[in-house]
Amino acid sequence: MAGSSPNIREVAVRAGVSVGTVSNVLNRPELVAEQTRERVHAAISELGFVRNDSARQLRVGRSRTIGLVVLDVANPFFTDVARGVEEVANREGLAVILCNTDEDHHKEESHLALLAEMRVQGVLINPIDESDGRIAALRERGTPVVLFDRPGKPGEECSVAVDDLLGGRLAAEHLIDAGHQQILFVGGPFALRQVQERYDGALSAINSGTADVRMDVMTTPALNVAAGREAGDQIAALPRTELPSAVFCANDLVALGVLQALTHAGLRVPHDVAIVGYDDIDFAAAAAVPLSSVRQPRQLLGRTAAELLLAETSEADHEHRQVVFEPELIVRDSSAPSR
Amino acid sequence: MAGSSPNIREVAVRAGVSVGTVSNVLNRPELVAEQTRERVHAAISELGFVRNDSARQLRVGRSRTIGLVVLDVANPFFTDVARGVEEVANREGLAVILCNTDEDHHKEESHLALLAEMRVQGVLINPIDESDGRIAALRERGTPVVLFDRPGKPGEECSVAVDDLLGGRLAAEHLIDAGHQQILFVGGPFALRQVQERYDGALSAINSGTADVRMDVMTTPALNVAAGREAGDQIAALPRTELPSAVFCANDLVALGVLQALTHAGLRVPHDVAIVGYDDIDFAAAAAVPLSSVRQPRQLLGRTAAELLLAETSEADHEHRQVVFEPELIVRDSSAPSR
């Protein structure tokens, strides 16, 4: 009921030593004689002392946390990335503050402002769009920022990304090879680099191929299951003659939504419409019709991003690196050979 | 490149006022004359000043964050809860620190220790098991702790939960009504209250019914898709005569894994084996065979938990409340009438 937290001074008194010694026990125990150390530890547990991290931070200058800013926590892709980040961070004794932007600039901005006030050791972010003064401001203040799931400018920043152009191309080539001639790209907003590049990749496959293939676009307001369902409803409402033979979705959430809506409307996948998703989240394989998808090394992405961040904070002569992973197409039932 | 952060003193000098005034501009702007305020704001943005939150916290005594400790971030159930929490927290200008325990006591403990050092305003936790000195210690220190997805002790603590006994009963009754006589419960570890209660609820339905129904148990090491797949493989390996006619899974991740493994082994759901899951995550409806599941009000759970926490921090005469929501059975294809 008390609600009082003893401080280091009270511990010192109780143990009959100075505050400096208590601090040493906490931070450099090897400097303290064993019996003194034991006495201090006893005092700490008797009083239930818990170090005040703000005071520590204030003195030391930086915190023991890193910020991870993602577009959507509900997307398993990001939670898997987060796991990778957490793994590395915990190993270093750092805490991860997970922030969710929901593709909303306002939220992104306020989260970054908060992280700046907290003096986090660094920020891992998947920015909503390209121009971001906020990120530059953070860097100016001395906080390393690593971009993930998006390539950074060489020499200027570290980044970890997966080649989305290639991913888009792989998906489209696969569909073209299967004989599809009417492909519909579903995704959005196009302000998201991922969306744009997956689309561009698909387009390049179509343009460089010999087959006569057409690709239309259906823009969604976000990349989640609900948006996918809506898109699917629209697709199902098209006159049969205008129905695409294949749909390439900007991510698996959208693909699952589309799949659900199409199935609900009585269309058969892949017989009437084939579907390819992106990310290969765990649920893709367990979907109504197991989903073909472009796999990204999610945890590795997170781990690598965290490691780059750590490198940037610890290395004196840091060289910015742009790591790019290659995606891999996983073919499942949803894109079996076309009609 | 500088990496220097100006402090409030430099802002004061630049604006030609005292530090107290700058602080007032930041915290109680109505006390400051308009032109002074403007001058200070100008100085702030010219210098790129960012308030140092540790110093603020040190002085004020508590932080502007709350901790949310969950069993598994990769489970959409928890991310939906987290969304609810975040919604309320952001509205109050609080940041949420999301911690993941992976059902590991060691991780739970170290996360709680960190949150204590951070002097968070409060903690929302879905504890791994019942006896937790760490939680008591936090409370003793004056940090409110609200339990979620688990009922608390009346008069002692706030909690938000969903009636898992009822959920288990609903699922089992549904299967019994459909004529199933061999039910297999898949889930674990049983140290998780959710698992135990869902099982108990199912058992009570069986015992109170008139039909002759048998329920076996297959324990999993965790509640995720991989564990479900393994369980599914084991089920598929059973001699046909021992095959259960229905499987009730402790959550949807396990159910999806089981579904995937059974389908892969050539068993038909629900014809050979019916499946009922728990949580009704978004992916349940989009599964290979749309999954029957016990729905919990996930976001509401999160919102309510956060609100209880806020109430506990702000109300002088706080009455602990234990909120219990009722789950709802959603029937889909995976549990259509049995063979």
Added chain:
DNA sequence: ACCACGCTATGAATCGTTTCATCTCGTGAG
């Protein structure tokens, strides 16, 4: 006997903000 050295322990200064008692100054009332 003296000095030097290593091992421990000390305590004051410091980090940057908030808070609050106090001061200044201009205005209006008496």
Added chain:
DNA sequence: CTCACGAGATGAAACGATTCATAGCGTGGT
């Protein structure tokens, strides 16, 4: 002309840990 008052502004104290220069003390070498 004086006084009281209020709006604004001030600056020093406080928050609690860390750090570092310094002091104390015992030991071993000369």
